[in-house]
Amino acid sequence: MIALKDGLKFSGVTVVCFCAVFVCTFFMNFYADVLPLKESVSAEALPLYTAQLATAKMVCGITGGFLSVIAAIMVVFYIRIYVDSHRRALGTFKAMGYSNAKIAASFLVFGASVLTGCALGFGLGWAIMPFIYKELAVEGMAEITPTFHAALPVYLIVAPTAVFTAVGYLYALVTLRKPPLELMRGTKKLKVRARRCRKDRPLLVEMCLSTLSAKKMLAFFVAFSCFCFSAMVQMGASMQSLAEGTMGAMILAIGLVLAAVSMIMAMTSLVRSNAANIAVMRAMGFSAKERFAAVFLCYIPVAVIGFALGTVYQYILLKIMINLVFSDVAEIPEYSFDVPAFFITLAAFAICYAAMFAFFLYKADKATIKETFTE
Amino acid sequence: MIKAQNVTKSYGKTQALKDVSIEIADGEFAVILGASGSGKSTLLNVLSGLERADGGVVTADGENLSEKNEAERTDFRRRTVGFIFQQYYLLPHLNVQNNVKMGAALADNKDYLEIIASLGLEDKLKAMPNELSGGQQQRVCIARALAKRPKYLFLDEPTGALDEATGREVLDYIMRERAKSGCTMIMVTHNPAIAETAEKVIKMNSGKIVEVSKNAHPKTAYEIGW
Numbered sequence: 197m198i199a200l201k202d203g204l205k206f207s208g209v210t211v212v213c214f215c216a217v218f219v220c221t222f223f224m225n226f227y228a229d230v231l232p233l234k235e236s237v238s239a240e241a242l243p244l245y246t247a248q249l250a251t252a253k254m255v256c257g258i259t260g261g262f263l264s265v266i267a268a269i270m271v272v273f274y275i276r277i278y279v280d281s282h283r284r285a286l287g288t289f290k291a292m293g294y295s296n297a298k299i300a301a302s303f304l305v306f307g308a309s310v311l312t313g314c315a316l317g318f319g320l321g322w323a324i325m326p327f328i329y330k331e332l333a334v335e336g337m338a339e340i341t342p343t344f345h346a347a348l349p350v351y352l353i354v355a356p357t358a359v360f361t362a363v364g365y366l367y368a369l370v371t372l373r374k375p376p377l378e379l380m381r382g383t384k385k386l387k388v389r390a391r392r393c394r395k396d397r398p399l400l401v402e403m404c405l406s407t408l409s410a411k412k413m414l415a416f417f418v419a420f421s422c423f424c425f426s427a428m429v430q431m432g433a434s435m436q437s438l439a440e441g442t443m444g445a446m447i448l449a450i451g452l453v454l455a456a457v458s459m460i461m462a463m464t465s466l467v468r469s470n471a472a473n474i475a476v477m478r479a480m481g482f483s484a485k486e487r488f489a490a491v492f493l494c495y496i497p498v499a500v501i502g503f504a505l506g507t508v509y510q511y512i513l514l515k516i517m518i519n520l521v522f523s524d525v526a527e528i529p530e531y532s533f534d535v536p537a538f539f540i541t542l543a544a545f546a547i548c549y550a551a552m553f554a555f556f557l558y559k560a561d562k563a564t565i566k567e568t569f570t571e
Numbered sequence: 572m573i574k575a576q577n578v579t580k581s582y583g584k585t586q587a588l589k590d591v592s593i594e595i596a597d598g599e600f601a602v603i604l605g606a607s608g609s610g611k612s613t614l615l616n617v618l619s620g621l622e623r624a625d626g627g628v629v630t631a632d633g634e635n636l637s638e639k640n641e642a643e644r645t646d647f648r649r650r651t652v653g654f655i656f657q658q659y660y661l662l663p664h665l666n667v668q669n670n671v672k673m674g675a676a677l678a679d680n681k682d683y684l685e686i687i688a689s690l691g692l693e694d695k696l697k698a699m700p701n702e703l704s705g706g707q708q709q710r711v712c713i714a715r716a717l718a719k720r721p722k723y724l725f726l727d728e729p730t731g732a733l734d735e736a737t738g739r740e741v742l743d744y745i746m747r748e749r750a751k752s753g754c755t756m757i758m759v760t761h762n763p764a765i766a767e768t769a770e771k772v773i774k775m776n777s778g779k780i781v782e783v784s785k786n787a788h789p790k791t792a793y794e795i796g797w
């Protein structure tokens with residue numbers, strides 16, 4: 197059902213996995229290499245060593261951990277939305293008599309894109325390891341050369357691939373437990389009932405609300421991608437002052453890539469799952485502006501909430517992490533809310549959000565009614 | 572009046588319309604009849620401004636649709652056109668009332684509840700499309716199209732997904748509503764019996780119009796065979 201070429205559609209998943217594993221690879225490796233050095237460090241180099249270890253721990257914890265969590269949530273969201281948007285196909289195959297296991301097996305392809313991303317991230321992480329080590333090196337400390345730790349590829353490649361492959365497969369299986377007719381009819385009944393008996397509202401508002409409430413998963417996804425954008429970019433900017441030089445720039449770059457990817461994934465899902473509405477509205481003669489508004493407006497509050505939460509989250513996380521990690525180091529680095537970074541991020545966010553949405557909507561707007569409904 | 576002159580349209584290598592010319596007068600009820608794949612839907616979409624012809628000229632009330640861009644054709648559809656499709660294409664997340672309201676909003680029509688009632692759907696106002704039978708969904712679709720008060724009503728196999736009894740009922744609703752509103756109606760079908768209800772029959776075969784005939788005495792939905 198899902199051809200391997202459809203794997204391209206999951207390139208977002210691949211990129212997200214790549215970024216997370218890439219960063220984790222060299223930080224975790226560095227940490228694992230530096231940790232046993234404690235005995236050999238001379239007395240006068242010890243404070244520096246401790247500070248360096250603390251920085252590595254924090255950057256590793258925040259960046260790596262944060263990225264991994266984000267990537268994991270992202271992939272799970274994406275799997276759910278993707279499987280849900282294929283309910284009709286699932287129902288049809290089930291009605292034709294294919295076994296659930298067999299249908300669900302076609303979603304194993306998710307595993308391939310996760311594997312690709314993780315493997316690439318790990319490989320590239322290794323490739324630039326010497327450079328990173330030089331960046332992180334401390335004067336007065338023996339030079340460290342990267343050592344291969346066999347556990348790392350297990351954590352960073354095998355485990356995520358296995359987990360996400362299983363998640364995709366199992367979620368498809370769970371979805372397939374519904375009777376085929378219900379799947380083919382598309383909309384879920386329960387969600388539909390919840391919105392009855394309300395008073396009359398203007399049509400555009402009603403359309404917005406009904407789309408929002410029928411596609412809650414998607415709303416979460418959009419909010420989450422905005423959350424990521426906000427947290428990631430501001431975090432990257434703050435890291436510039438905490439971890440100086442190339443390191444900071446690299447973290448910022450990865451934050452930007454992830455932010456962009458998460459946004460693109462959310463936007464494509466958003467526009468794709470509203471394609472039918474857009475096509476019907478266009479056939480009926482609603483202008484481009486009205487079509488844009490009917491889909492776009494309702495996600496603005498969602499996006500704003502996501503952005504605000506992201507801002508709060510990254511601030512609190514940095515505060516806590518700094519105090520926690522540097523507690524045994526003499527001087528705790530200064531960190532206060534980065535106001536310019538906030539506004540720059542906000543502006544970039546607004547522009548990206550609107551531009552990306554307009555772009556994908558423009559693309560989707562070309563599809564005919566028939567195409568969107570037979571998808 | 573809608574007029575097509577030497578219209579051509581291709582999808583890749585498939586020539587869906589080959590030099591088609593036709594005229595449909597105001598208030599007329601025309602049927603486009605032909606086998607599956609003969610280009611009926613393509614002709615309907617070109618006449619209604621849903622798609623643009625590759626060659627030739629399509630005019631509606633003197634407006635040249637062939638010269639209009641997508642936005643201008645959308646505006647044309649907004650002002651003058653109603654659609655009814657075989658697959659209904661109701662918005663699944665809006666209830667019956669709001670689906671019809673979508674059409675009404677475009678024409679600033681406040682009396683759309685009457686249309687819903689005249690299609691026998693007054694007790695289904697709050698029902699969602701997936702809770703309705705095929706015939707009921709198609710009636711909602713008719714109400715949605717009529718609520719726009721269109722000058723031209725385009726129907727693509729409106730009974731194609733329905734059984735005979737339901738199909739007759741829906742067809743009867745369509746014809747009664749047309750008589751009330753006096754709109755021009757252009758309907759695609761592959762069923763020669765249905766064509767007997769029309770005033771004008773445009774027969775198509777592999778992208779060409781092979782015959783245009785008039786019915787002196789159009790039959791009602793209950794008089795035809797099926």
Ligand SMILES: Nc1ncnc2c1ncn2[C@@H]1O[C@H](COP(=O)(O)OP(=O)(O)O)[C@@H](O)[C@H]1O
Nearest residue numbers: 582585587605606607608609610611612613614
């Ligand atoms: N969007 C499309 N892309 C490619 N080919 C199409 C498309 N729409 C129609 N066709 C082709 O054009 C021809 C006429 O199609 P259509 O007008 O839908 O026929 P009918 O409605 O009479 O069954 C067919 O051969 C069909 O395969």
Ligand SMILES: [Mg+2]
Nearest residue numbers: 611612613727
């Ligand atoms: Mg057709």
